[in-house]
Amino acid sequence: MDEVIEDISNSFTNLKKxxxxxxxxxxxxxxxxxITEFYFNFNSGDVIAIQCIDFSKTLNYNDQLNIExxxxxxxxxxxxxxxx
Numbered sequence: 016m017d018e019v020i021e022d023i024s025n026s027f028t029n030l031k032k033x034x035x036x037x038x039x040x041x042x043x044x045x046x047x048x049x050i051t052e053f054y055f056n057f058n059s060g061d062v063i064a065i066q067c068i069d070f071s072k073t074l075n076y077n078d079q080l081n082i083e084x085x086x087x088x089x090x091x092x093x094x095x096x097x098x099x
Contacts, residue, residue, distance in 0.1 A: 019080070023065070030056060030063070033056070034053075036052055043074065045071050045074075050066055051066070051069070052064065053065045062090045063082070064081075064083040
């Protein structure tokens with residue numbers, strides 16, 4: 016994750032960056048799966064999101080590193096409407 020963040024930072028030097036934050040995965044009833052997130056924000060509202068998902072051992076899933084590029088309208092829908 017850190018290498019991806021560094022590569023994107025070097026490629027897009029003018030983007031606003033968030034701090035890395037951690038949250039529980041809402042799809043895991045045990046609340047033991049953790050997501051670490053980092054975002055790059057364009058002035059237009061478009062986003063590059065990097066997520067590292069550390070699944071609970073009881074779920075028997077492989078951990079994931081996800082990179083998402085989304086326009087502002089889609090990102091707003093995903094974060095504000097899709098899962099509510």
